[in-house]
Amino acid sequence: MEIKVDAQGTKHYPVICCNCKHDFHVAKSILQEMGLLEAGMATCTVCGKSLNLTFLPDEEQMKPMLLADFMQQKKTNQDGNPS
Ligand SMILES: [Zn+2]
Numbered sequence: 001m002e003i004k005v006d007a008q009g010t011k012h013y014p015v016i017c018c019n020c021k022h023d024f025h026v027a028k029s030i031l032q033e034m035g036l037l038e039a040g041m042a043t044c045t046v047c048g049k050s051l052n053l054t055f056l057p058d059e060e061q062m063k064p065m066l067l068a069d070f071m072q073q074k075k076t077n078q079d080g081n082p083s
Contacts, residue, residue: 015064
């Protein structure tokens with residue numbers, strides 16, 4: 001999978017849906033451009049799942065995770081003790 005660059009020069013990075021393995025391209029969100037690398041979001045066009053995207057600058061890739069799992073992980077991290 002390759003990075004695509006559109007007419008405006010915006011890079012679109014490959015993502016493989018972690019639910020159905022459909023592959024598509026997304027640009028970085030404004031927050032990701034500002035350095036909040038885990039602040040990406042996308043909806044898979046095939047299975048319709050909401051995905052959280054973390055940009056991996058070393059690999060120039062988006063790492064997808066189901067949004068529900070991402071939220072759960074954040075919550076667990078913040079609480080320190082999941083009950
Ligand atoms: Zn999907």
